[in-house]
Amino acid sequence: MAAPRDAEIHKDVQNYYGNVLKTSADLQTNACVTPAKGVPEYIRKSLQNVHEEVISRYYGCGLVVPEHLENCRILDLGSGSGRDCYVLSQLVGQKGHITGIDMTKVQVEVAKAYLEYHTEKFGFQTPNVTFLHGQIEMLAEAGIQKESYDIVISNCVINLVPDKQKVLREVYQVLKYGGELYFSDVYASLEVSEDIKSHKVLWGMCSVSSLSVSVSQRSTPPCKEGGVGPLG
Numbered sequence: 001m002a003a004p005r006d007a008e009i010h011k012d013v014q015n016y017y018g019n020v021l022k023t024s025a026d027l028q029t030n031a032c033v034t035p036a037k038g039v040p041e042y043i044r045k046s047l048q049n050v051h052e053e054v055i056s057r058y059y060g061c062g063l064v065v066p067e068h069l070e071n072c073r074i075l076d077l078g079s080g081s082g083r084d085c086y087v088l089s090q091l092v093g094q095k096g097h098i099t100g101i102d103m104t105k106v107q108v109e110v111a112k113a114y115l116e117y118h119t120e121k122f123g124f125q126t127p128n129v130t131f132l133h134g135q136i137e138m139l140a141e142a143g144i145q146k147e148s149y150d151i152v153i154s155n156c157v158i159n160l161v162p163d164k165q166k167v168l169r170e171v172y173q174v175l176k177y178g179g180e181l182y183f184s185d186v187y188a189s190l191e192v193s194e195d196i197k198s199h200k201v202l203w204g205m206c207s208v209s210s211l212s213v214s215v216s217q218r219s220t221p222p223c224k225e226g227g228v229g230p231l232g
């Protein structure tokens, strides 16, 4: 059971991504939009195959697509409308699998609505993507098995979660031995004051609950506390 403040944050974030935002044009800052510049050609080509409604609801802040993904099982935390899942779907191929999980129903519904479209577009016999509705702090409740993924990715989501350690502990549980976590996120170089932290739009825009650079430079980094090894 989430603490009352955490539950309120979840509600506000769901409202922001489910009701306030309809497309990336509605974003009130450019904190979570990244240009496609510098993206490798093969990923740009995969992006061109993704349905325009899915693309129009992209709110990510970076590229979380490692190399050599054929046949991999990948979990996307906070998958939104599914843009990254559909790019990865093409890269893992028919024998790989992508699971996207998001707590905002509207986002999951948009992602699911284009499952058949993409299966056909990519020339697959059966879908290799599954979308789940649930919280990334509670992966088992959403039906995600322990030690079942080669890779976990997340694009601009962990900053929105009040209990980040909990997310990292969950990631550690669901990764196979030797599996890897790749995430793109927003970092703050200064401590953010409590009154700014309670600003709902700024929180929703990934600007106030960001991981802080000083935290990531502590002798025991949060990833290590969560059970995930050094970032390199």
Ligand SMILES: C[S@@+](CC[C@H](N)C(=O)[O-])C[C@H]1O[C@@H](n2cnc3c(N)ncnc32)[C@H](O)[C@@H]1O
Residues within 6 Å of the ligand: 013, 014, 017, 032, 057, 058, 059, 060, 061, 077, 078, 079, 080, 081, 082, 083, 084, 101, 102, 103, 104, 107, 134, 135, 136, 137, 154, 155, 156, 157, 160, 161, 206
């Ligand atoms: C900035 S958007 C990024 C969405 C997607 N990764 C993308 O690149 O378009 C943040 C997403 O994280 C989801 N989210 C935030 N906190 C979450 C949580 N605790 N559990 C599951 N999803 C969460 C929101 O519903 C929203 O869809």
